[in-house]
Amino acid sequence: MAMLKIENGVKIFNLSGHQDDARIAMNHMNLEINEGDWVTIIGGNGSGKSTLMNVISGVHMLDQGNVYIDGENVTKLSEHKRAKYLGRVFQDPNMGTAGMISIEENMSLANRRMKKKTLKWGFKKEDREWYRELIASLNLGLEDRLLQKVGLLSGGQRQAITLLMATLETPKILLLDEHTAALDPKTAKIVLDITE
Numbered sequence: 001m002a003m004l005k006i007e008n009g010v011k012i013f014n015l016s017g018h019q020d021d022a023r024i025a026m027n028h029m030n031l032e033i034n035e036g037d038w039v040t041i042i043g044g045n046g047s048g049k050s051t052l053m054n055v056i057s058g059v060h061m062l063d064q065g066n067v068y069i070d071g072e073n074v075t076k077l078s079e080h081k082r083a084k085y086l087g088r089v090f091q092d093p094n095m096g097t098a099g100m101i102s103i104e105e106n107m108s109l110a111n112r113r114m115k116k117k118t119l120k121w122g123f124k125k126e127d128r129e130w131y132r133e134l135i136a137s138l139n140l141g142l143e144d145r146l147l148q149k150v151g152l153l154s155g156g157q158r159q160a161i162t163l164l165m166a167t168l169e170t171p172k173i174l175l176l177d178e179h180t181a182a183l184d185p186k187t188a189k190i191v192l193d194i195t196e
Helices: 048-058 103-112 125-136 157-165 186-193
Strands: 001-015 021-034 064-070 086-089 173-176
Touching: 001 048, 001 157, 021 064, 048 086, 048 173, 086 157, 103 125, 103 157, 125 157, 157 186
Parallel strands: 086 173
Antiparallel strands: 001 021, 001 064
């Protein structure tokens, strides 16, 4: 069974409503990716790479067709409901984290992403130690800065935290949308090593 399957996917963008302005981003696309596969999507600007990621993650709903993750039809599920299946790291280091809250709070939000929502307090002492260990494994010197706001980190540090957050609970699918493109070569290598 495919881990990700897109069946007859059609996505059309038309902001004006005029037929002449319609832009077909996906034209009856079929895609099947099995568990454990590592797939790279290559194409020029405007070719639909980010649209594909957004369709998979639920940012954009298909106009026609279906999306399946691990055999479950998620076509009608919203982005936040699909989050339990997916980890995602964006090209822009600012996109995957909340800059106005601390590293610890960002980690806590990511940790709760796949769990049942309750009214219980979100922070636990044992979680703080776990976050410290995970962040120490990045070798970026952030383990003693858990209370620092993420917005004060460098782009590479922020991207490494985002990658860690996206994989706290092993997602069924990890979407990496040019996640090193905005980083300098040295930092990009660190993030690629962490990705591997």
